[in-house]
Amino acid sequence: MARFPGKGLAVLLGCLVLWEVLARQSGALALYFPPASQVLATLAAILGNGELLDHIAASLLRFAEGYALAAALAVSAGLCFGLWRPLYALFEPLIELLRPMPSPATIPIAILFLGIGDQMKVAVTVYACFWPILLNTIDGVRAIDPVLMNTAATFRLGPWERFRKVVLPAASPQIVTGLRVSLAIALILVTTSEMVVSNDGLGFYILDRQRSFQIPEMYAAIVALAMIGYGLNRLFLTLDGWAMAWHKGLTRKEEIL
């Protein structure tokens, strides 16, 4: 994704202006659709007085725990499944059944087993993030060209070296794709689970302010959530561009040819 080019930024600003103008059409409308300027001012205020920061911290911690755990589990499992086809064949029907199920449906089950605390929220986040990373890792490993594996063999690499120096780097672009898809999913599940049951976090805050009719605060928190999502994605792309520079170059070359 390219950085916002000038024209894209203009469209974004145009939408903000449109929001402002529409919201100012009537006082009644502004009650549940406050103008952008008011929402941003509210955001600055609740960030400034620290009200929102604890909730952001709570959500980000759940996000980090769930995402990291999912990445570790799914990459490991994906590598095993990818390298050992009989194992994958055994689990494929199960994976294919669970994968398309909308993951918020697991929240009630998680509440039954883990209660309403952080464990539950982290668990559903792990569950939801697991699938894209798993399937991309499996695909990445299985797509490794036999010529590359034969090269490793003719150079007499042992199993561990073969894994570390050939399988892992060769599959890494697709593993990264899975990680990127799951980044957004993690944020969705953290927010959703906080909305279902919680006493902190951005999801809780948004729903709570809506119920107590503090509408500008509700919108401000949603804007904060959008900015966090954007920031996390940018951070990810920066790391990706740095670690996977070779792959960016390679695919650019392939596009030219």
Next chain:
Amino acid sequence: MLEVRELRKEFQPLSGQPVVALGSVSFRVESGQFVSIVGPSGCGKSTLLQCIAGLSRPSAGRVLLHGREVTGPPEGLILLFQEYNKSLMAWRSVLRNVRFGLENRAGMSRVEMDAEARRYIELVGLKGFEAHYPWELSGGMQQRVAIARALVRRPEVMLMDEPFGSLDALTRIELEDALLRLWESLRATILFVTHDIEEAVYLSDRAYVLSCRPAQVIEEIEVKLERPRNQLTTREDPRFIQARRHIFELISKEMAKG
């Protein structure tokens, strides 16, 4: 030294009769020789090399390297692939690709490996490209990287599976001569598979002609042409023309059969 005895390889497709790729292939390669294997397309040349390299188990027969049976990839033998773009590691620079050839060698420091890798990069004519990635190079240059990566290990035997098959004619000529120079200075044994009859004659001391599937050796041809070979004079030599004609007739007859 490298001996292939009655090698047979069958593949069992998902349904139907087994496909016999190699019928019964036998030949010998003496140390330091440049030997080619020529045969019609699809006659099992690649399968043969995979068996010799220990990457594929033969259904019957044996491969002996210095009298020892090959059961897995042997020390001192490297297989070089036609698909350099798949065989090189796209995530490694030229230097690190060539260094890969040494990395699982015990008792070499990183510095020594790099120095040795640089030496071979220079030998294959790629000095100045150490920091490039393979995909930034032309096909011919990429295959040079793959050759350097193989030679840096100082293999006694190098098996080459149609290494220049996907290169254009001029690059191919350039690489043939580069390979001959390297072979003459390093004195490795090369077993070179090709479907290009002229290439086989030009490069080799000896050529084995394979039949159509199931492959077997139908003739052994000694190429008595002086070295160093020359793209013009060697190819105009009556003995070159005669050898080419002879192999061509053998293969045409085979292809008419198959």
